Amino acid sequence: MATTPYFVLSPNLIISVLGLIHGPDKTIPTPTKNWKDATVGVVIPAFNEEKNIVLCLDSLLDQTIKPKEIMLIDDGSSDNTIQVAQEFAQMRGVEITIIKRQHSIGKTPSLKIQSRVFDTDVEFILDADTYLESNNYIERMVEELFQAVGISSVCGMVQPTRDKDRQRWIEDKNIQEYFKKYGEKDFLLKQDWLHRKMRAISSIYRDVLYSFLQKFIYHGQMVWFGTITNPVGCAVAYRREYLKDLFATYEPILGDDLTNSEDIFIGFAMLNHGYRNVQITDVVARSQEPEAEFLPRQIYLWSSSFFQSCYYFPHLVLTPFKSFRKFFNKQRISKKEQKIINEKRKIKEPYRQVFGDERTEKYGRPMGWSIFTSLAEKILFPITLLLMIIFQMWDALLLTLVLEAFVSIGVLIYINKGKRWEYMLKGVLSTPVRYLSLLYDFVTFIRFLADILIFRDKRWRK
Numbered sequence: 001m002a003t004t005p006y007f008v009l010s011p012n013l014i015i016s017v018l019g020l021i022h023g024p025d026k027t028i029p030t031p032t033k034n035w036k037d038a039t040v041g042v043v044i045p046a047f048n049e050e051k052n053i054v055l056c057l058d059s060l061l062d063q064t065i066k067p068k069e070i071m072l073i074d075d076g077s078s079d080n081t082i083q084v085a086q087e088f089a090q091m092r093g094v095e096i097t098i099i100k101r102q103h104s105i106g107k108t109p110s111l112k113i114q115s116r117v118f119d120t121d122v123e124f125i126l127d128a129d130t131y132l133e134s135n136n137y138i139e140r141m142v143e144e145l146f147q148a149v150g151i152s153s154v155c156g157m158v159q160p161t162r163d164k165d166r167q168r169w170i171e172d173k174n175i176q177e178y179f180k181k182y183g184e185k186d187f188l189l190k191q192d193w194l195h196r197k198m199r200a201i202s203s204i205y206r207d208v209l210y211s212f213l214q215k216f217i218y219h220g221q222m223v224w225f226g227t228i229t230n231p232v233g234c235a236v237a238y239r240r241e242y243l244k245d246l247f248a249t250y251e252p253i254l255g256d257d258l259t260n261s262e263d264i265f266i267g268f269a270m271l272n273h274g275y276r277n278v279q280i281t282d283v284v285a286r287s288q289e290p291e292a293e294f295l296p297r298q299i300y301l302w303s304s305s306f307f308q309s310c311y312y313f314p315h316l317v318l319t320p321f322k323s324f325r326k327f328f329n330k331q332r333i334s335k336k337e338q339k340i341i342n343e344k345r346k347i348k349e350p351y352r353q354v355f356g357d358e359r360t361e362k363y364g365r366p367m368g369w370s371i372f373t374s375l376a377e378k379i380l381f382p383i384t385l386l387l388m389i390i391f392q393m394w395d396a397l398l399l400t401l402v403l404e405a406f407v408s409i410g411v412l413i414y415i416n417k418g419k420r421w422e423y424m425l426k427g428v429l430s431t432p433v434r435y436l437s438l439l440y441d442f443v444t445f446i447r448f449l450a451d452i453l454i455f456r457d458k459r460w461r462k
Helices: 011-022 053-060 083-090 107-117 137-145 163-170 174-180 194-224 240-254 262-273 294-313 319-329 336-343 357-363 368-390 394-415 422-453
Strands: 042-044 069-075 097-101 122-126 131-132 153-161 236-241 277-286
Touching: 011 069, 011 194, 011 368, 042 107, 042 357, 053 131, 053 163, 053 174, 069 083, 069 131, 069 240, 083 097, 083 174, 083 194, 083 336, 107 122, 107 240, 107 262, 122 137, 122 240, 137 153, 137 236, 137 277, 153 194, 153 262, 194 294, 194 368, 236 240, 240 262, 262 277, 262 294, 262 368, 262 394, 294 368, 294 422, 319 357, 368 394, 368 422, 394 422
Parallel strands: 042 069, 042 122, 069 097, 153 277
Antiparallel strands: 122 236, 131 277, 153 236
16 A cells, blocks of 8 residues: 555545546557456465465355465464464365465565466465455456556455454354354453554554545556556465566565565556556455554555655656656657557557556656656655654644645545445544654654665565
8 A cells, every 4th residue: 555645635535636627548459368268376474474364265266266276374473373274274175385484474475475486477465464245356367467568466446354244254164164163262362441442543544545545546546557566465366477577686686685575666666668557446355453552564665665665766757857758758759659560469458557566767758647646655655744843833834734624524535435434434433543643654654764875774564
């Protein structure tokens, strides 16, 4: 969630509105590969996921497309993650490969290794704390992934896991059968009052944030640019060859230290080459979110990774300043000549771009407009609010916050038909947390600058 809009009233909101007005590319694609022939390899990174791994596997094994291979990578867990996974897989009659590491090396090296080890067309990454609520989730990922050669990754809608969701999954017949065979296990999280309240706060806040981001911001970006900044990494399908080539390109330069969130770096790298990261909205995965007191840590990982990716891919960020060159280059080709060129193409796809990093260096990429505005928001918005506080501009501050809250709640009401009263209340309750997150975003930026300018420490890895 690299471009998470903690402050809703923003240029990105305007870009999404313009995208929805502009409408999608109407080109009918001619896929070069039948998606039904594609093979899928699944990677499940896990660290101390004893309470989640069975739920994750249960949703995976109920998918309409069966993976060719399932690889569970235990990154130095100290609990019974492996034992529980082995028992459940054996009960379901499914073979999974388990790699046990003595010490954690991070998620990024695991994805790199499997992109080289698998012989499948698709590398599907499923975090151990994520449940595929739609049983056709992988099928839809694969189907969309092979609609065009320019699509590098596909993810679905991601929503936070609520306590009632977990209770419902535990009551599934496969989980109950597992209990009968191997003994009752406690897959519920801590149930005391404090922990339940912390999870409730986190769930409401993330539900509002994800709803606005995915149903409005990402939706507008998909309509206009045909891509989002990066896939949501907890349940995402990559074209394995593209992922393999990406690691081959950047490993000699950066090793395994890409950024603090691997999916954001991968998303930027794919955009830089001219590929697209697609999100579809008809399938859902649920991710176990950290309790409220741990939210700053995840905000740091996401935001720092966004700044780090902007640092590594400056030509994407500078797209608005390169657009004039692209505009004048287009004028050299008449509309008639362009029509002839389009008609001669045997393979057609919407949002077609010229591939290659050198193209980005010269002209930028359409999605670079959204990246540029996101970077400006993350830096300028908290500075503006802080200056209002420092100079005691209370009237201006109050007016700004009231207007922003009014717009954000209005958008939530609009995009959540059938649940408008519920999301109006959630929008009100989550507003203070959003503003605190906005200020913490600025702290993350200062820390990023310190890494670059003072400590010169770029050991960024998840």
